[in-house]
Structure formats: C-alpha cells, structure tokens
Amino acid sequence: MSTMAVEDVAVAPVDHGFWTRNRKTGAVLAVLGVIAAVLFGALATDQAARFTLSEDSAGAALEINGTVGAIIFGLVAVAAGAAFLIGVPERWFGLLVGVGALGFVFSFLCWQVSTAPTGQNFMPMVNMVRGTFLLALPLIFGALAGVLCERSGVVNVAIEGQLLMGAFSGALFGSISGSVWVGLVAAAVGGAFISLLLAVFSIRYLVDQVVMGIVLNLFAVGVTGFLYERLMQTNAAKYNQPPRFTTWEIPLLSDIPVLGPALFRSNIFLYLALILVFVIHIALFRTRWGLRTRSVGEHPTAADTLGVKVLRLRYRNVLLAGVVAGIGGASYTLALFTFTKNMIGGKGFIALAALIFGRWSPTGALLAALFFGFADQLATYLSAIDSIIPSQFLSMLPYLATMLAVAGLVGKVRAPAASGKPYVKG
Known part of the structure; x- marks a missing residue:
C-alpha cells in the first residue's frame, strides 16, 4: 500500500473569552493552594514531617516542619495557578498542572505526617x-x-x-x-x-x-x-x-x-x-x-x-x-x-x-x-x-x-x- 498521510486531527481550542481552559485550571489550582496553605497549615503541627529515602524510619530523610511545609507547598500550588491566570504558553499546561497537584498533595502530607503519633511521623518513600x-x-x-x-x-x-x-x-x-x-x-x-x-x-x-x-x-x-x-x-x-x-x-x-x-x-x-x-x-x-x-x-x-x-x-x-x-x-x-x-x-x-x-x-x-x-x-x-x-x-x-x-x-x-x-x- 502506498504511504498514507493520515495524521491525528488536532482540535483547535475554542475561544471562551477570558475564562479559557487554562484560566479555569489556574483558578482551581489557586483555590486548592489557598485551602492547602490555610487549612492544612492550621491543622499541621510543629513536629517534623519526615520523608525517608528507605523502607523504614532509618537512614537518610527529607525533613520539614509540618506547619511550614504545609504552607509552603500550598503556596506552590497557588503559584502554579497564578501562572495560568497571567497567561503561559500551552506547552506548559501539563507541567504546571503537575506542579500544582504535587504542591497540594505534599501540603496535605505535611499535615498528615506531622500529626501522626510519635514514631509514625514519617513516610517511607x-x-x-x-x-x-x-x-x-x-x-x-x-x-x-x-x-x-x-x-x-x-x-x-x-x-x-x-x-x-x-x-x-x-x-x-x-x-x-x-x-x-x-x-x-x-x-x-x-x-x-x-x-x-x-x-x-x-x-x-x-x-x-x-x-x-x-x-x-x-x-x-x-x-x-x-x-x-x-x-x-x-x-x-x-x-x-x-x-x-x-x-x-x-x-x-x-x-x-x-x-x-x-x-x-x-x-x-x-x-x-x-x-x-x-x-x-x-x-x-x-x-x-x-x-x-x-x-x-x-x-x-x-x-x-x-x-x-x-x-x-x-x-x-x-x-x-x-x-x-x-x-x-x-x-x-x-x-x-x-x-x-x-x-x-x-x-x-x-x-x-x-x-x-x-x-x-x-x-x-x-x-x-x-x-x-x-x-x-x-x-x-x-x-x-x-x-x-x-x-x-x-x-x-x-x-x-x-x-x-x-x-x-x-x-x-x-x-x-x-x-x-x-x-x-x-
């Protein structure tokens, strides 16, 4: 069979005015980030949240104050959302969504790990x-x-x-x-x-x-x-x-x-x-x-x-x-x-x-x-x-x-x- 020029059809984005898909996504990430920074930051404790690089609590670990970590990672999600709102190239969509989602998740984890009973306040990565x-x-x-x-x-x-x-x-x-x-x-x-x-x-x-x-x-x-x-x-x-x-x-x-x-x-x-x-x-x-x-x-x-x-x-x-x-x-x-x-x-x-x-x-x-x-x-x-x-x-x-x-x-x-x-x- 002769070579066919069949390509995936690219669907042009529909113009929805100011509230494009990117800005809607940015607004959601920003709101989630604010919730994470405020709510998770308030619920977290000053106990260290430890993310160990092993299968147990021993060995090297990344540690951060639970309250500080929850706030910082929440602000990371806010920053990812803000980048969408001010306008970024479409090629950055996946990366920024990933950064915002990870920021929200780690803010949540800082709250959960820091409030765990003593001896359990670590996550084996x-x-x-x-x-x-x-x-x-x-x-x-x-x-x-x-x-x-x-x-x-x-x-x-x-x-x-x-x-x-x-x-x-x-x-x-x-x-x-x-x-x-x-x-x-x-x-x-x-x-x-x-x-x-x-x-x-x-x-x-x-x-x-x-x-x-x-x-x-x-x-x-x-x-x-x-x-x-x-x-x-x-x-x-x-x-x-x-x-x-x-x-x-x-x-x-x-x-x-x-x-x-x-x-x-x-x-x-x-x-x-x-x-x-x-x-x-x-x-x-x-x-x-x-x-x-x-x-x-x-x-x-x-x-x-x-x-x-x-x-x-x-x-x-x-x-x-x-x-x-x-x-x-x-x-x-x-x-x-x-x-x-x-x-x-x-x-x-x-x-x-x-x-x-x-x-x-x-x-x-x-x-x-x-x-x-x-x-x-x-x-x-x-x-x-x-x-x-x-x-x-x-x-x-x-x-x-x-x-x-x-x-x-x-x-x-x-x-x-x-x-x-x-x-x-x-």
Missing part, C-alpha cells in the same frame, strides 16, 4: 513508590488494552472481564501445570477469549459495543465464579496454588535511591508493563501498522479506500488487546495473591478512566494509571498511621481521584472519531 507501581500494574495493562482497541475504532468496556479471566486462567493452569510460564500463556489466552467474543459480536454482528462490553464483564464474573466454587474452593491445593514469579533485581540500577529498590527489584510484570508502554507507543506513532491503526480509528472509509483491511485490522488489534489485559490479570495471581471471586474489583473501569485521562496515548495512560495507583497507596498509608480521616473516605479515595481526573482535571478530550462506530464495507 521506597514503599510509596513501590506500592504505587504495584497497584497501578493492572491499570497499566488494562489501559494499554483500551488504547489498542479504541485507536482501532472499538470501545473496550470489557477490560474488567479480560483482567478477571486472565487472573483466573493464570491461577488455574499455573496450578495444574506447576509452571508460571504456562500460567502466563493461559492468562493471555483467557484475556484473548473475552476479546474474541467482543470482536465477533461488535465487528461481525454489529452489537452495541458498550452494551457488549458490560455483558462480557458479567459473563466473566459468572464463569470464573462458578468454576472457582466448583474447583478452587473444593481443592485449592490442586487448582489455586500457582507458582509465583520471583523478584528480578537489576544490578547497579537497583542501588539508585528510592527508585532503584522500587522499580528495579520487582517481578516480570512491572518490567513487561513498562516495555509494553514503550513498544506500543513507538509502534502506534512510528510504524506502518500504527498509521493504519490510527486511520481505521479516525476514518475507516478513507483507510479502506487506500487498501487497508479495516475489519481484519480491528479483529487483530482487539485480540492483541485481550492478550495484554490477560497478562495484566495474571499480575495478581502469578505474583501476589491466590484467586478469589471477582478479585479485580472494578480495576478494569478505573483502567478505562486512565485511558481517557491519558488521552488515548500509551504514555498518557501510564501516567494516569500511576496517578490512580498513588491514590490507592496513599489510602493504605494513611490507614497505617491512624489518620483522623475516616476509613470509609480512605477506601473511596482511588475512586474519587478517578472522578476528579476524568471530570475535572483532564479538560475536554476527543476520542478517535470512529471509536464505537461499526463499519460496514460498502
């Missing part, structure tokens, strides 16, 4: 980073599965079911065979099975893709729940005790402070997730396959006219998405836990939110997944230090972060133009 990545793992795989589907024009609401089937298949066949690699392959096949059903019904029979995704999620819950009760509950030793991937340590890199122990002393799933983000990003934006995939997701009729096999490419990419999500499900049962009914617990829907928050980009999805993973890990940490914040709120924190990210922080986004629209060859 290694554990926070490690926990963030581990909790984000299924979200990364799930969001990448969503990218592959939606860039091809298929809405993948079935990520939850793909993750769950991958987790179940990995546990079952890993236990029966006694091999983690057999379990990993089985998990990939399990995720691909759900994707195959999604592809056949949405591409071949033109069933509504969102409805089909919900049905497949319920199907996965039902099938895995039934087999769990029939097999795993009655004989866990045979069917629900898979071997686990061991920790792989990368020499030299694992000695880097904070990031080294968290990132380079981990299991295969973390390395695989980061590699997949890089590979899919390059493939999507630098290869012929990626060009064809994006063209099918934007304008399938034009792509068909130029010789692209639209339906075949959609089938292939949806199946590939299932493989990726299935491996993400295996990160539960072949590295951390034994299988339990409905163990994914809504992570597939948070992965879908990460996909939107990341603007249908592999790297954006990675950053969004890490954001949600951090929210989850933060809730765990605050529970451990007996925070005065109610435990019910802490358990809601990851889901609140999801809603805020999608509804408030992400601004206006545009999905691939043909996403969710069946294609019938004329």
